[in-house]
Amino acid sequence: MGLPVFNKDISEQEMDRMVDNATTASNFLKAISHEGRLMILCHLVSGEKSVTELEDLLAARQAAVSQQLxxxxxxxxxxxxxEGKTIYYRLADHRPRRMLELVYALFCAEEDDQTDASTA
Known part of the structure; x- marks a missing residue:
């Protein structure tokens, strides 16, 4: 699946939708562009975690983790x-998971896996 070809005969309504989608995408990318937030999302891919669990996994202070969350x-x-005094976090939907799978394939997978993905 490739990127759509943009036609200059786009309606005003379609252009407005594109602008709205570009804003949403830009905000999404800004949110995951921070190393700490990216690591939190990586840990949440495996399932729900408490703030305390995330602090331990990230070796970070509660205030920093809470700010990123x-x-x-x-x-x-x-x-x-x-649940009582404990707050648990999970991914809101499929978007972060799909993006993290791509980031993993591009930056974390073994070199052979990356070569295979780039030729597909």
């Missing part, structure tokens, strides 16, 4: 639930 929640990438 707040941004991810604001952008709609994670959702939270409270």
């Amino acid at each position: 707040s941004r991810l929640r604001l952008e709609g990438l994670v959702v939270s639930r409270r």
Whole structure:
């Protein structure tokens, strides 16, 4: 699946939709462009985690983790639930997972896997 070819005969309504989608995509990419937020999302791919679990996995202070989770929640990438005093986070939908799979394939997979993916 490739990128669509843009026709100069795009309606005003279609152009408005494209602008809205570009804004949404830009905000999404900005949200995942921070190393700490990206790592949080990577950990959440395997399932729901508490803030304390994320602190331990990231070896980060609670304030820093909470700040990054707040941004991810604001952008709609994670959702939270409270159980007693513990707050749990999970991915909000399929978008972060799909993007992380691509990032993993491009930057984390073995070199042979990356070569195979680039020739597909």
